[in-house]
Amino acid sequence: MKLEGSTLLVVGGAGLIGSHTVDQLIRENTREIRVYDNFVRGRAENLRGALTDPRVKIWDAGGDILQTDILESAMDGVDGVFHFAALWLLQCHEFPRSAFDVNIRGTFNVMEACVKQGVKRLVYSSSASVYGDAVKEPMDEGHPFNNKNFYGATKIAGEAMLRAFHHRYGLDYVGLRYMNVYGPRQDYVENSWASCGCTTPERIAEPIQPGASAKLKVQYNAAAVAPFTKDVNIKFAGIDEVKTVKITGEVLSTEAFAELQKQAPKAPVKKS
Ligand SMILES: NC(=O)c1ccc[n+]([C@@H]2O[C@H](COP(=O)([O-])OP(=O)(O)OC[C@H]3O[C@@H](n4cnc5c(N)ncnc54)[C@H](O)[C@@H]3O)[C@@H](O)[C@H]2O)c1
Secondary structure, eight states: OOOTTOEEEEETTTSHHHHHHHHHHHHTTOSEEEEEOOOSSOOGGGGTTGGGSTTEEEOTTOOOTTOHHHHHHHTTTOSEEEEOOOOOHHHHHHOHHHHIIIIIIIHHHHHHHHHHTTOSEEEEEEEGGGGBSOSSSSOOTTSOOBOOSHHHHHHHHHHHHHHHHHHHHOOOEEEEEEOOOOOTTOSOHHHHHHHHHHHTHHHHSOOOOTTOEEOOOEEOOTTTSOOOOSOEEEEEEOSSSEEEEEEOOOEEOHHHHHHHHHHSOOOOOOOO
16 A cells, blocks of 8 residues: 555554654655544644644544544545554553453454445554563564463454454454554653563563562663653563562663673573
8 A cells, every 4th residue: 555645544643653653654745644542641742743734633523442433434535544542551451341442342443444434454553462471582473472461462352353354354454563662752651661671671680579679770761761760669561460669770871781681691481
């Protein structure tokens, strides 16, 4: 599908990845970019620059993927859809039924609306969460789905439904399994940064026990977020459960962090 001259719908387009995608699409010779978002996490502020371009509009009638008639209306005349709307990992952990409603039923609604409106291609946001704990390394796309949390389960369901929609209705799609995406505009700076920062340090430090205090070395990317210069209480997602840990942030240069990584022992491969 060519972007040139196309009308595109960005579902969840006011969020972190969605709003940056809108910025990218503006640079292409697209005809119209519609943003569909219920703003539970996304912010109009994220689109401030984009909205100065007359091709970009927020869908006025509504923006929830659970409102199927409004969703369908937003796809009228649309060539391609980017689907970013989802509840994130910790929310899915705390509210599994809502995770089901938004991430699974909502995603089904997006696919169904695409079929009804003859959308040429759907780009789906999956996640590396589908893999869960490593059963083999390096983890590649052939790695088994070893996920054990609700968030990953919804992403696996999304991928499986995409395949079924393709075979049943010919819906063309791409599914992308993002790792940890972070940067300007994320609204959960401490949590998500911690999840980025902790993934590797977990391999360096002693295993973290729920509720325990752990000294972790946290990489700091100046472009991304404010540094942890003091102790902070954060929640982050382990593979099996959500733990609360106390992090002592030690700001490291990228070079020092890379050096630490070299020295780090390999994480044990879990057998399940
Ligand atoms: N950020 C990451 O590290 C990461 C990693 C893997 C996968 N993903 C996936 O990528 C996608 C985008 O992630 P993000 O980091 O930009 O998240 P985000 O929370 O910043 O963006 C999601 C957007 O969806 C909107 N939304 C939520 N529920 C909605 C609903 N019912 N109807 C309409 N809009 C709704 C939110 O308001 C928000 O603007 C998500 O599907 C996420 O699961 C993200």
